[in-house]
Amino acid sequence: MSAPLLQAQNLSVQFGGLRAVSDVSFEIWPHEVFSLIGPNGAGKTTIFNLISNLYKPAAGRVIFQGETISHLAPYEIARLGIARTFQNIELFEHATVLQNLLVGRHCQRHSSWWQDLLFTPRVHRTELQFRRHAEEVIEFLDLQHYRDSMVVGLPYGVRKVVELGRALAMQPKLLLLDEPSSGLNVEETEEMGFWIDDIKNDLGITVIMVEHDMGLVSRVSDRVLALNQGEVLALGTAAEVQAHPGVIEAYLGGVDDE
Amino acid sequence: MRFYFRTRYEQDLRLFKDNGQKFWYGLLVIVLLLAPWLLPEYFISQLVFIWIYSVVGLGLMLLVGYTGQISMGHAAFLAMGAYTEAYLQSKGWPFVLSLASAAVVSGLTGVVVGLPALRVRGMYLAIATLAFGFIVEEAVTRADGITGGNTGMTLGSLEIFGLTIDSEQRFYYVSLAVLTLCILGVMNLMRSPTGRAFVAIRDSEISAQSMGINLARYKTIAFALSAALAGVAGALYAHKLRFLSPEQFSFLQSIELLIMIVIGGLGSIHGAIFGAAFWILAQQFIVTAKDWLPAAIGQQTGLQPTVFGIFLVAFVLFEPLGLYGRWLKIRTYLEIFPFYRKGMFKRQKSYIKSERLK
Numbered sequence: 001m002s003a004p005l006l007q008a009q010n011l012s013v014q015f016g017g018l019r020a021v022s023d024v025s026f027e028i029w030p031h032e033v034f035s036l037i038g039p040n041g042a043g044k045t046t047i048f049n050l051i052s053n054l055y056k057p058a059a060g061r062v063i064f065q066g067e068t069i070s071h072l073a074p075y076e077i078a079r080l081g082i083a084r085t086f087q088n089i090e091l092f093e094h095a096t097v098l099q100n101l102l103v104g105r106h107c108q109r110h111s112s113w114w115q116d117l118l119f120t121p122r123v124h125r126t127e128l129q130f131r132r133h134a135e136e137v138i139e140f141l142d143l144q145h146y147r148d149s150m151v152v153g154l155p156y157g158v159r160k161v162v163e164l165g166r167a168l169a170m171q172p173k174l175l176l177l178d179e180p181s182s183g184l185n186v187e188e189t190e191e192m193g194f195w196i197d198d199i200k201n202d203l204g205i206t207v208i209m210v211e212h213d214m215g216l217v218s219r220v221s222d223r224v225l226a227l228n229q230g231e232v233l234a235l236g237t238a239a240e241v242q243a244h245p246g247v248i249e250a251y252l253g254g255v256d257d258e
Numbered sequence: 259m260r261f262y263f264r265t266r267y268e269q270d271l272r273l274f275k276d277n278g279q280k281f282w283y284g285l286l287v288i289v290l291l292l293a294p295w296l297l298p299e300y301f302i303s304q305l306v307f308i309w310i311y312s313v314v315g316l317g318l319m320l321l322v323g324y325t326g327q328i329s330m331g332h333a334a335f336l337a338m339g340a341y342t343e344a345y346l347q348s349k350g351w352p353f354v355l356s357l358a359s360a361a362v363v364s365g366l367t368g369v370v371v372g373l374p375a376l377r378v379r380g381m382y383l384a385i386a387t388l389a390f391g392f393i394v395e396e397a398v399t400r401a402d403g404i405t406g407g408n409t410g411m412t413l414g415s416l417e418i419f420g421l422t423i424d425s426e427q428r429f430y431y432v433s434l435a436v437l438t439l440c441i442l443g444v445m446n447l448m449r450s451p452t453g454r455a456f457v458a459i460r461d462s463e464i465s466a467q468s469m470g471i472n473l474a475r476y477k478t479i480a481f482a483l484s485a486a487l488a489g490v491a492g493a494l495y496a497h498k499l500r501f502l503s504p505e506q507f508s509f510l511q512s513i514e515l516l517i518m519i520v521i522g523g524l525g526s527i528h529g530a531i532f533g534a535a536f537w538i539l540a541q542q543f544i545v546t547a548k549d550w551l552p553a554a555i556g557q558q559t560g561l562q563p564t565v566f567g568i569f570l571v572a573f574v575l576f577e578p579l580g581l582y583g584r585w586l587k588i589r590t591y592l593e594i595f596p597f598y599r600k601g602m603f604k605r606q607k608s609y610i611k612s613e614r615l616k
Binding site for chain 1: 267268270271443446447449450451452453454455457458460461462464465466467468469470471472473479483525
């Protein structure tokens with residue numbers, strides 16, 4: 001392992017008087033699955049929003065491939081190769097699954113709006129390329145059956161997969177998954193685990209995920225970071241973190257609480 | 259319902275899905291080309307209005323139906339186009355150039371009006387565009403050196419490449435050609451990345467930007483294109499009426515345009531054209547109906563807005579997809595006769611929040 005893919009250095013953010021994230025630092029190495037765990041309100045999703053710059057950090061910075069990205073706009077972050085999914089699915093509901101995946105290719109477009117208006121041969125060519133790529137994602141995630149369905153008519157479990165597919169269509173270097181298993185049943189969760197393995201091993205994409213299901217976390221993650229009230233509790237393998245006294249206390253409450 | 263057997267990705271990029279569609283649209287074009295020879299002049303004149311309103315409708319559809327940004331000041335863009343055309347024609351510019359300039363002037367204004375859209379949305383954007391509409395109406399009235407103010411402005415007859423467009427018939431072909439080009443442009447846009455970016459912004463801004471879509475850029479493009487189309491329509495409108503005055507482009511006109519596309523069906527190109535057709539035909543129908551209605555109803559002021567208001571409410575309640583939705587249902591009914599079932603277009607609620615079962 002050479003250099004870290006992503007570094008968070010002393011990240012802090014405040015909402016009014018609440019310190020949602022305070023002084024959090026970690027490093028993500030290429031080709032690893034890194035999980036963020038912690039009780040509700042620990043600041044996991046906030047860290048995601050800091051990486052994709054939906055929030056600006058009050059202090060600290062995020063470094064991606066050796067460059068500070070904290071000053072960039074969210075759409076510029078996407079162009080660097082950071083894709084994400086959302087806790088409460090954010091798909092384009094009145095579009096088909098295929099169209100959703102094609103939006104994922106947006107960063108790869110070369111045409112400007114007036115070329116699109118004329119649908120020049122160049123636009124035609126890239127559209128075919130985009131389609132070929134979207135079909136690869138469809139095959140990878142077994143979405144063939146839903147290709148032309150409107151998202152608005154799809155069940156929750158499928159939407160979750162479509163959202164993963166849309167992020168994969170971007171061919172990202174780093175993928176942020178916000179609770180990939182929430183709302184899924186046991187079988188679907190297991191399948192999600194296999195996909196995360198494949199994303200790491202076959203597609204070579206680094207994954208950061210926020211997850212509550214410890215079964216899934218221990219199965220797929222290389223390293224786990226436990227947070228509580230915006231602060232780092234423990235960092236290590238899943239087993240190490242689970243055995244950490246601070247983590248047990250955060251989840252189950254301390255002995256003195258009684 | 260027809261299933262398309264597709265063997266190449268290219269098939270999905272075509273404008274016409276199959277030979278059936280080619281046949282029907284071909285037939286439609288032939289009928290429309292022959293119409294001026296078969297119909298009395300009055301009907302041709304009404305058809306010209308439909309084409310012109312379809313062009314504005316397309317523009318507004320791009321903005322409201324596809325990008326999800328609201329504009330309550332579209333009559334102002336119509337005015338920009340109309341007055342630009344009238345002014346440039348009086349300076350002796352050829353039609354092709356002045357039409358293009360009308361589109362550009364209107365489009366650039368659209369960029370400026372789009373600026374608040376980068377910061378505000380929904381109700382506040384509606385108010386910002388509404389204010390713009392009033393400003394333009396006022397400016398047109400005051401700038402009487404160019405626009406003739408309240409006395410109005412008359413246009414000379416149109417000339418294209420040496421051919422004088424002096425009859426209703428000839429102007430019919432001009433406006434039909436312009437409309438066809440506009441439809442093709444919008445269709446191209448909607449099957450390419452720009453169109454998908456518009457839809458993405460409409461459905462979820464937060465994930466659109468996480469997909470690398472520059473919200474500011476695409477909202478601006480949507481406003482500009484929408485305004486440009488309204489400008490083109492304005493130029494045609496100027497030639498159709500041959501007389502312009504500020505009250506033709508009032509706040510009410512903007513609202514009517516919005517109602518028009520909602521009734522036509524938001525989010526479809528068909529909707530823009532159906533809406534325009536409905537609008538013009540219904541107006542004519544109301545004018546005719548006034549004569550045989552009892553005087554107590556027929557002679558009331560505000561009959562037309564009331565009727566349109568009722569139609570709007572009825573569509574929102576019973577057919578949210580508008581005339582286009584109704585058309586889809588009728589077509590499906592005919593295609594699969596006798597297997598059509600009442601609930602076929604009911605949305606399958608496979609994912610709803612369980613507390614909201616209704």
